[in-house]
Amino acid sequence: MSRIQGRRFLGPVIVLVVAAMFGTLLVVSAGWLTKPSERLPVTAAAAGAPTSIVPDPPAPDPAPVIVRAVAPAPRPGTAQAVLATLTVRDRAALTGFKRSLFGPEDLDTDHNGCDTRNDVLRRDLTGFTLAGRSNGCAVVRGTLRDPYTGRTIGYHRGRGTAAAVAIDEAVTLRDAWRSGAQQWSQAKRAQFANDSLNLLAVDGPTAAKRAAAASWVVPNTAFRCAFAARQIAVKARYGLTVTAGERATLAHVLATCPNQPLPVAQPFRLGGGPSESTGPSPAVLQARLVARAKARAKAVARAKARAARAKARAAARAKARAARAARAAAKARARAAAARLRAANKAKWAAQAKARKAIALAKAKARAAAKAKRQAEAQARAVLRAKAKAAALAKAREAAAKAAQTPSGTTSPTTLPVLPS
Structure with a gap:
């Protein structure tokens, strides 16, 4: 290289x-x-001790401390506190539910001379105008700040415009029926259907959507806490139950507003707005109220009559069922007695047949014994005849032998005795 x-x-x-x-x-x-x-250490390095470039292992980190936050107890009187007192139970079936079971609509349950619909409209509408000579009852027009949607809706009384504003229940009648109202009286159900605590003036189409939907949530998020508190207040006031899912949903809504108070029912007051001079006179309005009261009384009477007829029919059906059951029981007893009689007769006939068989067997044995006796007697007679014949023959032979031994040497004719046959 x-x-x-x-x-x-x-x-x-x-x-x-x-x-x-x-x-x-x-x-x-x-x-x-x-x-x-x-x-x-400096002393070790200065002394010339052998050193290592690998550092000592680090000390283990301390175990982490887990701190769980404890949710504060709800304040007394809030919706959360009252929710915890409601009874949790599955909903009952909707069988037998009818709107008529909660009484006629728009009753005057507080007896202030005004129906429930107009009472709620006066409470929830602003800037409303009352019908003249209606004693401060009927609302002609007004403005509603809809709690369901948050929109502002104009209300005008009339066939084509009044449907824009509906009176809706916080706890629907169907929900109440499945939560305990089945056991209520007619008066209590009518009071519930017209309770101001459970009624709200809302947007009519939105209320219709709620009634048609299987599950529904208030579109206006700002009103959800107040709506949940109103439902809780109504159920607590009437002792209605909630399901586990319903309670969880209400608790989830109230988690964002733990101090939400319960609404309080206020009595309706007449008046509160200007009145129009048009309209019927107070006498006419009073006559109409009287006519409505009479019509409602007739409706209640008809309902009671229908209930009485239904009760009578039910009693008649129960009586007929009891009579049929009694007849069936009598027939069953008769069949059992006949069966016992047949069994007794069968046993009697069997005993008689057994007795006849025993008698026949005894007679057969007696006949066999008599026959055996006759045969034995016949055999005995035959033996006696044979013995007699043998004795006669022996005597004949003996006589013949004696005759043969006579001195004359002549033989006399032998005469043999006649033997018995």
Whole structure:
């Protein structure tokens, strides 16, 4: 190898060795710089003791401490506190539900001379105008700040415009029926259907969508806490139950407003707005109220009559079922008695047949015994005859022998005795 080739070979080798040494120095210096507290003691280095460039293992980190936040108890009187007191139970079936079971609509349950719809409209509408000579009852027009949607709706009384504003229940009648109202009286159901705490003036189309939907959430998020609190207040006031899912949903809504108070029912007050001079006179309005009251009384009477007829029909059906059951029981007893009689007769006939068989068997045995006796007697007579015949024959032979031995030497004719047959 020439000098030039040797230099070419040694050059890269020297570069690699230098780079390796430089890298080692960098690693060692980086370890010391990052952990200066892990250097050897000064006394050991000064004494010339052997040292190591590998630092001691670090001390283990302390175990983490987990702190769980405890939810504060709900304040007394809030919707959350009352929600915790409601009874949790599955909903009952909707069997037998009818709107008429909650009484006629728009009753005057507080006896202030005005129906429930107009009472709620006066409470929830703003800037409303009352019908003249209606004693501060009927609302002609007004403005509603709809709680369901948050929109502003104009209300005008009339066939084609009044449907824009509906009176909706916070706890629907169907929900109440499945949560305990089945066991209520007619008066309590009518009171519930016209309770101001459970009624709200809302947007009519939105209320219709709620009635048609299987599950529904208030579109206006700002009203959800107040709506949940109103539902809780109504159910607590009437002792209605909630399902586990319903309770969880209400608790989830109230988690954003833990201090939401319960609404309080306020009595309806007449008046509160300007009146128009048009309209019927107070006497006419009073006559109409009387006519409505009479019509409602007739409707209640008809409902009671229908209930009485239904009760009578049910009693008649129950009586007929009891009579059928009695007849069936009598027939069953008669069949059982006949079966017992047949069994007794069958046993009697079997005993008689057994007795006849025993008698026949006894007679057969007697006949067999008599026959055997006759045969034995016949055999005995035959033996006696045979003996007599043998004796006669012996006597004849003896007589013949004597005759043969007579002195004259003559033989006399032998006369043989007649033997019995």
